[in-house]
Amino acid sequence: MDRVLLEKLKKGDVSFHEVGHMLDAGAAIELRRTAVSEITGTELKHISNFSFDAEDVTKHNIENMIGAVQVPLGVAGPLQVKGEYANGNYYIPLATTEGALVASADRGCSVISASGGANVRIFGDVMTRAPVFRAKDVIGAKNLVEWVSGHFQRLKERAEGTTRFGELLSVEPFVAGRSVYLRFAYDTKDAMGMNMVTIATDAAVDLVLEENDVDLVALSGNMCTDKKPAAINVIMGRGKTVSADVIIEKEIIMEKLHTTPEKMAEVNYRKNLLGSARAGSLGFNAHAANIAAAMFIACGQDPAHVVEASNAITTMEPADDGLYCSVTLPSLAVGTVGGGTRIGTQQECLNMLGVAGAGNPPGTNARKLAEIIAAAILAGELSLIGALAARHLSNAHAALGR
Incomplete structure (x- = not known):
């Protein structure tokens, strides 16, 4: 390592950015990391471990790179999805540090699959700039x-x-x-x-x-609206506007969720609908952002767009001696090319879902991903509402999320 250049970097005579023009990607990363370690007195032994192509990500995804942060990756499923683009059983990659989240999603996937799968349809597909x-x-x-x-x-x-x-x-x-x-x-x-x-x-x-x-x-006047809570995205849509639903028999609810359709419908009504309205929320759901964030991180999506994905409306109502459940996401901004989707670990997660890269015809892979995410969010909603109805939430977090 060039100690002279390192000292200049530590003193600010050379910027973190300039180092990238003087050295190859690997050497520049190591020099910056050493400088930060010595300046802050922090041993940085974990962030130095990664397997993706540093040359590629420093050209397309990150500046002043010093390493990588690892997020545990779990899997839920299989989840049966019956969409126009996604049709089959999928194993859902979830990158999170929140204990109990993957277990909850897995339970929701089991409920949906036992009920014949989630119907999913896309009603709008636009990206905006205002x-x-x-x-x-x-x-x-x-x-x-x-x-x-x-x-x-x-x-x-x-x-x-x-x-x-x-x-x-x-x-x-x-x-x-x-x-x-x-x-x-x-x-x-x-x-x-x-x-x-x-x-x-x-x-x-x-x-x-x-x-x-x-x-x-x-060039952006905030009427887009990008990465901020906004009613215009709920009303007019941004990214994919997608809905998923399923009808669950009473026996499945009692066996897998340990509650009743009536209790779940009331929890959804008084929590997701009335409670959200009383709070002035733009999202009328239990925790759509949880599943969206975990899938976004796993699949190379922009995590800041979770704020738009959380504009979700969850409904539950009695139907056919069971429960009709749906989730509608007016503004789900996802893609399968560009951005973080090209990074190795994220590509593997997209490949798990069969959506990596460009679709044929163009647009089909991104819409398939949106359908899978919508079904996974529905699974998350079912499981959490079921836990609340059965009063199991605190027990689950005590066992899995401490």
Whole structure:
């Protein structure tokens, strides 16, 4: 190791970023890690262990890399899914440090599979980016809205000129005084698509500025809405809008969940629906974010999009001497190409589900993944509501999650 360069790094004469231009990826990682270890007085013996391609991830996924953080990976299932893209039994990879979560999901998978599987359907598939413009006044704002309405095809051509697969589906205007937000919505096929739609929208913005007397304030004006709780994603959708349901016989509920359909329906009503409404929540569910986060981490998704995945609505109601259960996710942002999906460990998890890489035709793998995640979230909801109805939650956490 170059001790002279190490001392410069520790003193700040050379930045962590600059080291990446001086050394190959492995040497730069080791030098940064040694500097951090010596500066902070911390022995960093665990984060140095990883098996993925450091050269690749430092080009595409991370800056100033010093190592990797390991998250335990469990599996739940098999989970029977009856979707338009996912059809079969799947073993669900869950990366988490929360004890009892995998066991709970596994129990939910067992309930669903014993009931013949979860029906899953996708009702919407759009990724959005919403720049904000400043007009001179509301007259200028109205002029821009009318211009967009009359020039959609030109905006579409400009945006799609930046991508092989992306397709601009709509541009929806929203106005606040002289501020105009244009919510561009795209089909991004197998990519989650945030980078794709950002680049495409930037190109379309140039056309807006060329032909309108307005100024661009920001390429994202928070009407997208990306990685933040927002009613617009619940109402209009973002990513995949997907629903999963199952009817569970009373005998299965009593045998596997040790409660009754009536108790589960009441827990869901008073907790997920009334309780969430009283709290002003955008998510009307028990713990959709738990399963989404664990699958996102395992499968190379952007964990920040869990905030949008948590906009889920869980319903339970008596049906056919049993219980009808559903979960609807209006804004599930997932993909099977790009981002963290190319990293070795995450690729293996995607391969477990049969969704790694681009689908044929394009878009089918990402939709298959969305259907599997929706069914897994339904499994998580069933298990937790069952535990609450049977008053088993604290016992499970005492045994498995301490």
